[in-house]
Amino acid sequence: MNHVVANGTTTSTTAAATTTTVTTATAATTTAATTTTAATTTAATTTTAATTTVGTTTIGTTTTITTTVATTTIATTTVATTTTITTTVATTTIATTTVATTTTVTTTVATTTIATTTVATTTTVTTTVATTTIATTTVATTTTVTTTASTTGVSGLYWNKTATTRAGTSSSGAGLNQLSSPTGIFLDSSDYLYVADSGNYRVMKYAPGVTTGTLIAGSTNVSGTTLNLFSTGIRYIFVDSSQNLYVADTYNNRVMLWPSGASTGTIVAGNATFGTSFNQIYNPYGIWVDSSSNVYVAEYQNQRVTKWAPGATTGILLAGVTGSAGNTTTKLASPAGLVYDEANQDLYIANSATATSTVMKWHVGDSSGTVVAGTSASPGNSTTQLISPMGIALDQWKNLYVADRSNNRVEFFCSGSTTAITIGGAIINGTTLNAPYDVKLDSQLNLYVSANGGARVFKLAKL
The missing domain is CATH 2.120.10.30 (TolB, C-terminal domain)
Known part of the structure; x- marks a missing residue:
């Protein structure tokens, strides 16, 4: 009997005006393969063959996401007669997460009973886990602040x-x-x-x-x-x-x-x-x-x-x-x-x-x-x-x-x-x-x- 388990990882990215939060949920994969019981009873000279195989496989996968943040701030001050502060934030976030998990559990139970011959049981459990995670988060923020002072002055000198x-x-x-x-x-x-x-x-x-x-x-x-x-x-x-x-x-x-x-x-x-x-x-x-x-x-x-x-x-x-x-x-x-x-x-x-x-x-x-x-x-x-x-x-x-x-x-x-x-x-x-x-x-x-x-x-x- 073969069991194949495939699970995905969820990436949630939230972008705010000046703060970028990347939240990654941990991928946890649990595979339960088991409890295959072969019970065979043959009446000849009253011999009973009882075979039980239990195999449990648990797979835990943790995904680590590395975030790179590049921030550039340009501040320019221009003199005029009112005070205006303009802040522009452009944020681009690309988050790509691919998690491929393949689990193959193969359980083979072979039971042979011959008359007064006791059971011979062979169990093979094969588990293959292939996990590939690519998480790329790029946050680029550019802030431009333009300040106009409600004052009079030159050469960088201004008074209220x-x-x-x-x-x-x-x-x-x-x-x-x-x-x-x-x-x-x-x-x-x-x-x-x-x-x-x-x-x-x-x-x-x-x-x-x-x-x-x-x-x-x-x-x-x-x-x-x-x-x-x-x-x-x-x-x-x-x-x-x-x-x-x-x-x-x-x-x-x-x-x-x-x-x-x-x-x-x-x-x-x-x-x-x-x-x-x-x-x-x-x-x-x-x-x-x-x-x-x-x-x-x-x-x-x-x-x-x-x-x-x-x-x-x-x-x-x-x-x-x-x-x-x-x-x-x-x-x-x-x-x-x-x-x-x-x-x-x-x-x-x-x-x-x-x-x-x-x-x-x-x-x-x-x-x-x-x-x-x-x-x-x-x-x-x-x-x-x-x-x-x-x-x-x-x-x-x-x-x-x-x-x-x-x-x-x-x-x-x-x-x-x-x-x-x-x-x-x-x-x-x-x-x-x-x-x-x-x-x-x-x-x-x-x-x-x-x-x-x-x-x-x-x-x-x-x-």
């Missing part, structure tokens, strides 16, 4: 145009969470924010993420000429790598150094009297301190930039003509914001006089500068014009950021370009930025803007 309030409130005040006519701002290497709270005659410090400040210099609503007080108008500030604070005490005609944690300051530029001699400064605005602690001062009324070495009682002229404003490349006009690119020894100076309204780049040692932003003697609100620029900032790629005060906007000039992109304007729920006075970047290139007319410092997050 909806700002958050970093310091101050919607109303002017003297509380530790309020500001009054903020002017200069600064971010140290740990992203602590420092604010010249001009209307309150003090400097405030804010820890990252905290909107209530700590008074670190001056006295709230108390002005004076002593070394622990400021005048009624302080302008720009600078913080060095040791967290020492430098303050342009404008109407006291001096630059003050307040060591970290100190309750009083010392004079590092000027002698607290205004004048045109080089031991005097007249209405200091923008200040900068280099790695050797030299202090650079933009003198608003003296139309010049001077440099003061540590411990010096007189400064040296670096840019401009003392007491003479103008639109030529050899003169400055009410210099306000100041940045010093120490590596290249270049000064960047904002000419805030309305009739001039430019930013100049002036190499130390040269007798003239070049206009890098704005159109000289042509103030306006086009992409190549400014009106009364104040604070400025420079990033590591020499891109220039300008607080364009009378245009109520912040302008961004790519290095080498005189055409601007506006990155800050109507930034708080449609409310116009009110008289931006300074602009700075933190370590992550988030942008901060002091609104002199809005009693706040805003933050525009980098995307």
